[in-house]
Amino acid sequence: MSRRSAALRLDQAAPIFAALGDETRLALVNRLGTSGPLSITRLTEGANVTRQAVTKHLEVLAGAGLVRDEWRGRERLWVFEGARLAEARRCLEVISSQWDEALGRLKDLVER
Amino acid sequence: MVAQKLDRIEKQILLRAPRSRVWRALTQAEEFGSWFGVKLEGAFAAQTSVTGRITTPGYEHVKFELVVQQLEPESYFSYRWHPYAIDPSADYSKEPTTLVEFRLEEVPGGTRLSLSESGFEHIPLARRAEAFRMNDGGWSQQVQNIERHVTA
Numbered sequence: 001m002s003r004r005s006a007a008l009r010l011d012q013a014a015p016i017f018a019a020l021g022d023e024t025r026l027a028l029v030n031r032l033g034t035s036g037p038l039s040i041t042r043l044t045e046g047a048n049v050t051r052q053a054v055t056k057h058l059e060v061l062a063g064a065g066l067v068r069d070e071w072r073g074r075e076r077l078w079v080f081e082g083a084r085l086a087e088a089r090r091c092l093e094v095i096s097s098q099w100d101e102a103l104g105r106l107k108d109l110v111e112r
Numbered sequence: 113m114v115a116q117k118l119d120r121i122e123k124q125i126l127l128r129a130p131r132s133r134v135w136r137a138l139t140q141a142e143e144f145g146s147w148f149g150v151k152l153e154g155a156f157a158a159q160t161s162v163t164g165r166i167t168t169p170g171y172e173h174v175k176f177e178l179v180v181q182q183l184e185p186e187s188y189f190s191y192r193w194h195p196y197a198i199d200p201s202a203d204y205s206k207e208p209t210t211l212v213e214f215r216l217e218e219v220p221g222g223t224r225l226s227l228s229e230s231g232f233e234h235i236p237l238a239r240r241a242e243a244f245r246m247n248d249g250g251w252s253q254q255v256q257n258i259e260r261h262v263t264a
Contacts, residue, residue, distance in 0.1 A: 017119050017232045017233035018119075021233045092121065092232065095121060095195060095229070096123075099121060099229070102148055102149070103125050103225070103227065105147040105149075106125075106127070106134075106138075106225075107125060108147075109143070109147050110127050110129035110133050110134050110137050111127065111129050
C-alpha cells in the first residue's frame with residue numbers, strides 16, 4: 001500500500017472520533033456490536049430518546065462508517081462495522097504509546 | 113464494551129520526586145524539551161507561544177510549537193498544540209489543536225501526575241499518527257537519543 005493511499009484512507013477516521021463523542025451514539029454502537037443486527041424499533045426500546053433521534057444518530061454513525069443498514073425482507077436492520085472502529089482505535093493507540101514513552105523519560109529525569 | 117469514546121487520552125503516573133521538581137521539569141522550556149525530545153526557545157508563560165526544533169536526526173527540519181494556556185504553580189499546566197505535526201510539507205496552522213493538561217498532586221512517596229490530551233474528534237489526527245508510524249519507527253529512535261542525553 002502506498003503512503004498516499006494509506007493517508008487518504010486514514011484521514012477518513014477523523015469523523016469516527018466525533019461520531020463516538022456522544023453517549024447515545026456510543027450506546028447504539030455497543031448494542032449493535034453485542035446484539036446486532038437490530039431494527040430501529042428494537043434500538044429505540046433501549047434508548048431514552050425518540051425513534052427520530054435514534055435514526056439521526058444512526059445516520060451520523062453510518063456517515064462515519066461505523067454502522068450500515070441492510071434490508072432483510074421488509075425489515076431494515078442496522079449492522080455494526082467493526083473494521084472502521086479498529087482503525088480509529090489504532091490511531092489513538094499510536095499517540096497513547098508515545099505519551100507512555102515521553103512520561104517514562106520524564107520519570108527518569110525527575111527521579112534521578 | 114465494544115466502543116468507548118475516542119476523543120481523549122488520559123494517563124496517570126507516580127513520580128518519586130517532590131512536586132516542585134516535577135513542576136520544573138514540566139514548565140521550564142529546556143527541561144520540558146529534554147524529556148519531550150525538542151529543543152525549545154523561550155520561557156513558558158500563560159497565553160504565550162513557544163517554538164523549537166525536533167532534535168532527532170532526520171527530523172531537525174520539523175518546527176515544533178505549543179501555546180501555553182494556563183500555569184497554576186505546582187498544580188496545573190496546560191497547552192495547546194498540533195499533535196505530531198511532523199510532515200514539513202503540510203500546513204497545520206489552519207487545523208484545530210488538541211489541549212494537553214497536566215495535574216500535579218502530592219501523594220505519599222512523591223507526586224501523582226495526571227495527563228489528559230483532548231480534542232481528537234476535531235482533527236485529522238489519524239493521518240498524522242500513520243505518518244509517524246511509517247517513518248521507520250522514528251519515535252523509538254528518538255527515545256534512545258533522549259535516554260542517551262538524560263543519562264550522559
